[in-house]
Amino acid sequence: MRPLDWIVLLGTLGFIVIYGIWKTRGSKDIEGYLKGDNSMKWWTIGLSIMATQASAITFLSTPGQAYEDGMRFVQFYFGLPIAMVIISITVIPIFYRLKVYTAYEFLENRFDLKTRSLAAVLFLIQRGLAAGITIYAPAIILSTMLGWSLTATIMVIGLVVIAYTMSGGTKAVSVTQKQQMAVMMGGMIIAGFMVVRYLPDNVSFVEAVAVAGKMGKMNVVDFSWDWKTSWNDRYNFWSGITGGLFLSLSYFGTDQSQVARYLGGKSIAESRLGLLFNGLLKIPMQFIILFIGVMVFVFYQFNQPPVFFNEGTKSKVYATAHADELRSLETKYNDIFKQKQQAVHGLVDALKTEDEAAIAAAQEQVNTYTLAGKQVREEVKGVIQKAVPDAETKDTDYVFISFIMKYLPTGLVGLLLAVILSAAMSSTASELNALASTSVIDIYKRSVQQDGSPIHYVKASKLFTAGWGFIAILFATYASLLDNLIQAVNIIGSIFYGTILGIFLVAFYLKRIKGNAVFYGAILAEAVVLYCYFFTDIAFLWFNVIGCVAVVIFGFILQALIGKKEKELVA
């Protein structure tokens, strides 16, 4: 990185953090600290919701996902706008009427203290682990590509986030997220313009999209359904509209890191508009990020891509006895690329003539070389596995950062790194803020110290923010000691998410089921999920559905039994 990049990076991040601290200084009570004095306008809420969901991995992985798999990932978000409408209609008025600070507080009003505490503890375990990963995941990629120390990267992200989240609470999180979101979208759009500009002079934008289409990357929507195979297809219209709806309902309706964003609204109307703003803009935002990835793919049809995008892993292989094997595969890959490059130019020429036969012939030639290149990449991954058995052989997360570092001009590299670090900070800040508010409101204030002064609870919230922040840093620092950690945390999340969603589903829609039934039903449901995890081969994403459905079924059965017993006692 050059000095100008450092100036842009530090200047952007420094301005956002200092502005956030200055703008939100001096919250004297818990209302101000955890709900931002209910002063947030809808655009702040909307941007804050979007920034919370957009972690650094969104900006690092999504373009790589499009590079590898095309645009179809956007279908994953089709259920989100429907979820925003459902939450606006049903959840927001209830939370406002009860004047809750956290989502779990509502559960005590609807059921009892033990159900509230159970949901809060499940959330704290799940989100506490996730906060570590939100810091670790971008830190490992940035440290590998930039040669930064992993521990220093983790410490810097973690400590800066702790500083402003601790200082200004919910308001600081939302205020900084507004600026962070502007940096993220501005940086990504500039990167998109740059990649189109770097295409060869004889290739127009329309032709670049056509090339992407002919190479199978413009696969935005897939309505097809096969009863045998489509269940395993993660991204099609049907899985997006149903699975995406359930996931969005649980994430935006029950996860405190999102609930806190709209609870800080000035009124029900502001909170609703904030959520609906997200419902309108989330899909276009994901489309833009994926489309940038597709344009990076087209760029690499005319410019030599590396055989493996993770340079750090490649260097490790070069230091082993397998170095020559890798070098020879690299040469083979480069030779195939030269032939493919000619074929892609042929495809562009054919597209200009609009001759269908010529287009089909050119397309077939391109596909042959693409397949040959893919085979070499698979061989490379095999060599990496032999040489460095612990190394991750999936390199899609490194595609976009590799492009940024190699091709973007000085200054823009700093801006794009600011985008990635802003995203890491915005989602971590929301997580720490949510962990602190749940710890204070649902556990400390409710069950430990009920008669503290407003200042006492603000101090407690600050301490919990710092405490969870240090746990996240510690977890992120030692994360590399665990195998396949991101998947491990996703599994842990799926183990708890379904049960939490089930409790809320019963709370909102099944009025007949009371506190004891849902509490013991949730414990039984969690036992079923744990059984599935330890003793079956069911894919972990299904745990969300199993946990949720099990809470409802057990709730019904237990309520019937308890109700019968109560009637007998009354008689």
Place this chain on the structure above:
Amino acid sequence: MKNHPVDEEPPIEKPPFFKTWNGMYWLVLGNLAFTVVLFYIITKLYE
């Protein structure tokens, strides 16, 4: 025991541009439908 007093149902302001909230909800759902159709056209156009 609850932490906060429960107030009356707060009045809900009208949304901008529409007379009722249903209009806003249909805008979001209509936008989703339009986006899906647009994406389908893009998919077919560049197949």
